[in-house]
Amino acid sequence: xxxxxxxxxxxxxxxxxxxxxxxxxxxxxxxxxxxxxxxxxxxxxxxxxx
Numbered sequence: 001x002x003x004x005x006x007x008x009x010x011x012x013x014x015x016x017x018x019x020x021x022x023x024x025x026x027x028x029x030x031x032x033x034x035x036x037x038x039x040x041x042x043x044x045x046x047x048x049x050x
Contacts, residue, residue: 008024
């Protein structure tokens with residue numbers, strides 16, 4: 001897992017695509033929110049957004 005993260009950072013450094021960091025971070029946060037709340041009390045609150 002850490003090798004993948006390191007390789008991704010090297011790619012960003014080489015290609016100078018630093019704008020991808022916030023995008024990937026946002027996607028990870030969204031995935032975590034959906035994953036952690038899929039079976040909880042927050043699930044009915046998410047239905048209007050899906």
